[in-house]
Amino acid sequence: MSACSTDVEPAVVAVKEAGAGLGMALWATFQRDLVGVARRPADALTPLVFFAMVITLFPLGISPEPERLAWIAPGVLWVAALLSALLSLDGLFRADYEDGTLEQLLLAPHPLSLLVVAKVLVHWLTTGLPLALMAPLLGVLLALPQGSYLALSVTLAVGSGCISLIGAIGAGLTVGLARGGMLLSLLVLPLFMPVLIFGTGAMGAALSGGEWLPHLAVIGAMLALALASAPLAIAASLRISVHG
Amino acid sequence: MWAFFHKLGSPRWFYGIAARLAPWCWGLALALIVVGSVWGLAFAPSDYQQGNSFRIIYVHVPAAFLAQSIFIALAASGFVFMVWKVKIADMAAAMMAPLGAAMTAIALLSGSVWGKPTWGTWWQWDARLTSMLILLFLYVGVMLIRRAFPRPLSGSKAASVLAMVGVINIPIIKYSVEWWNTLHQPASFTLTERPAMPTEMWLPLLIMVLGFYAFFAAFTLTRTRTEILRREGSKRWVKELFKEDA
Amino acid sequence: MAFESLAELWQMGSHGPYVWTAWGATLGVLLLSVLLVCGESRDVRRTLRRRLRREGAAALKSTEGRHEG
Numbered sequence: 001m002s003a004c005s006t007d008v009e010p011a012v013v014a015v016k017e018a019g020a021g022l023g024m025a026l027w028a029t030f031q032r033d034l035v036g037v038a039r040r041p042a043d044a045l046t047p048l049v050f051f052a053m054v055i056t057l058f059p060l061g062i063s064p065e066p067e068r069l070a071w072i073a074p075g076v077l078w079v080a081a082l083l084s085a086l087l088s089l090d091g092l093f094r095a096d097y098e099d100g101t102l103e104q105l106l107l108a109p110h111p112l113s114l115l116v117v118a119k120v121l122v123h124w125l126t127t128g129l130p131l132a133l134m135a136p137l138l139g140v141l142l143a144l145p146q147g148s149y150l151a152l153s154v155t156l157a158v159g160s161g162c163i164s165l166i167g168a169i170g171a172g173l174t175v176g177l178a179r180g181g182m183l184l185s186l187l188v189l190p191l192f193m194p195v196l197i198f199g200t201g202a203m204g205a206a207l208s209g210g211e212w213l214p215h216l217a218v219i220g221a222m223l224a225l226a227l228a229s230a231p232l233a234i235a236a237s238l239r240i241s242v243h244g
Numbered sequence: 245m246w247a248f249f250h251k252l253g254s255p256r257w258f259y260g261i262a263a264r265l266a267p268w269c270w271g272l273a274l275a276l277i278v279v280g281s282v283w284g285l286a287f288a289p290s291d292y293q294q295g296n297s298f299r300i301i302y303v304h305v306p307a308a309f310l311a312q313s314i315f316i317a318l319a320a321s322g323f324v325f326m327v328w329k330v331k332i333a334d335m336a337a338a339m340m341a342p343l344g345a346a347m348t349a350i351a352l353l354s355g356s357v358w359g360k361p362t363w364g365t366w367w368q369w370d371a372r373l374t375s376m377l378i379l380l381f382l383y384v385g386v387m388l389i390r391r392a393f394p395r396p397l398s399g400s401k402a403a404s405v406l407a408m409v410g411v412i413n414i415p416i417i418k419y420s421v422e423w424w425n426t427l428h429q430p431a432s433f434t435l436t437e438r439p440a441m442p443t444e445m446w447l448p449l450l451i452m453v454l455g456f457y458a459f460f461a462a463f464t465l466t467r468t469r470t471e472i473l474r475r476e477g478s479k480r481w482v483k484e485l486f487k488e489d490a
Numbered sequence: 491m492a493f494e495s496l497a498e499l500w501q502m503g504s505h506g507p508y509v510w511t512a513w514g515a516t517l518g519v520l521l522l523s524v525l526l527v528c529g530e531s532r533d534v535r536r537t538l539r540r541r542l543r544r545e546g547a548a549a550l551k552s553t554e555g556r557h558e559g
Contacts, residue, residue, distance in 0.1 A: 286499055
């Protein structure tokens with residue numbers, strides 16, 4: 001038991017209590033994870049700093065000319081966002097796996113596939129959403145033209161929801177492995193590609209003065225599909241990692 | 245129906261039936277591929293636009309078909325394994341995955357070799373080649389995760405889950421890549437539609453496709469038999485089988 | 491036949507290198523996989539037979555005739 005478990009325990013107990021309702025269990029899981037992130041803000045900040053650093057590499061590596069930067073900015077921002085999501089996904093279940101919380105969740109009387117949604121929601125709130133809010137600032141650094149900032153933020157916010165859900169499947173499969181992080185990137189990056197295509201597509205449309213909302217709708221549809229099917233896969237992958 | 249299903253799931257029964265089926269599949273594959281090759285290489289007329297480089301279609305399309313079909317088969321076997329715990333399904337999945345990856349690589353290679361005389365470059369981000377490349381990454385993932393776990397059973401389950409997740413994503417990837425690159429050539433041959441090619445061109449293609457499928461069946465049957473011996477080597481029926489043998 | 495001679499078949503109207511590379515690689519992979527499948531099957535059978543022979547010898551030596559499932 002780690003030192004920080006004193007405040008966490010009531011939540012776990014609430015989850016384990018057979019009488020407690022599903023809503024209560026979801027809320028307890030959500031709260032517990034949020035408190036955990038608040039206790040270790042460095043973990044939540046690392047992906048954001050990484051995002052900023054990757055963005056910085058491109059003017060240095062390609063050219064500081066605003067025209068060229070503006071040309072590559074949408075793609076660079078999106079790719080950097082995907083990479084920094086990978087960084088945070090590796091830790092999504094790791095602490096819970098190591099201290100046994102995951103096992104408690106598996107034993108809980110509530111469906112695991114719903115409890116993991118609460119965990120993924122916390123992951124999105126603490127990594128995807130801040131990233132989406134921060135992206136316009138970095139867009140300024142990359143001389144991203146006017147008119148695509150809103151598209152950038154909104155598509156990143158919705159798209160990172162997909163990424164959290166799909167990535168959690170890979171995180172669940174690799175959580176018990178010694179070098180899981182590397183494998184995780186290989187497993188989930190191909191699955192991120194459709195989101196990338198429509199995310200940058202939306203920005204391209206916004207930049208050329210077209211409609212970007214249809215692209216957002218497609219990303220939204222992907223999010224709906226992921227929300228409906230990924231939780232089952234996440235639950236199955238966690239069961240494999242914990243019980244074999 | 246259920247009795248048949250359970251029988252099929254029994255390694256012993258499968259070992260016997262596969263032994264009877266495999267030689268036919270190998271023979272069929274050999275015959276079809278030889279006929280298809282000679283026909284496609286020497287007798288089919290050359291394309292009026294692409295000339296003789298068009299003959300690459302006779303290996304490119306069957307390989308691409310097989311690459312996609314094997315991934316679907318992986319996911320189907322994964323489903324059968326996860327839901328009904330049929331061990332044979334997992335053994336077959338483990339055995340066919342490398343062939344699927346090899347076929348994906350062949351489709352990529354022949355596609356890019358075909359691209360050189362047709363497009364003038366070895367690689368173009370054409371929609372079909374791009375989705376093939378992504379499919380190759382998916383194959384690599386499924387094959388790697390199986391070996392990553394210390395317990396083989398965990399690896400089997402993880403590979404099954406990943407194959408199912410991948411197969412749901414394949415159409416999404418395919419359509420988004422096609423949307424991303426609308427400059428691609430439309431698929432020139434499908435089994436359900438009558439293609440625009442003249443008969444003497446598509447008939448050898450059909451023969452090659454069937455030959456590749458027969459090869460896949462033969463490959464999977466033979467390798468699954470080997471895998472049964474590997475995994476069930478200490479079962480009594482295997483011992484008795486080999487006692488008679490010696 | 492679509493070609494006048496074997497040399498023309500080989501050249502494929504200047505597309506020879508491309509066609510034969512693609513075909514060679516494909517048929518090569520098919521052939522290689524057949525060889526690997528045969529080799530794998532032979533190896534597994536050989537180790538299994540060797541192990542059973544060893545077990546049989548051990549069972550005879552102990553003369554208890556205990557059978558492990």
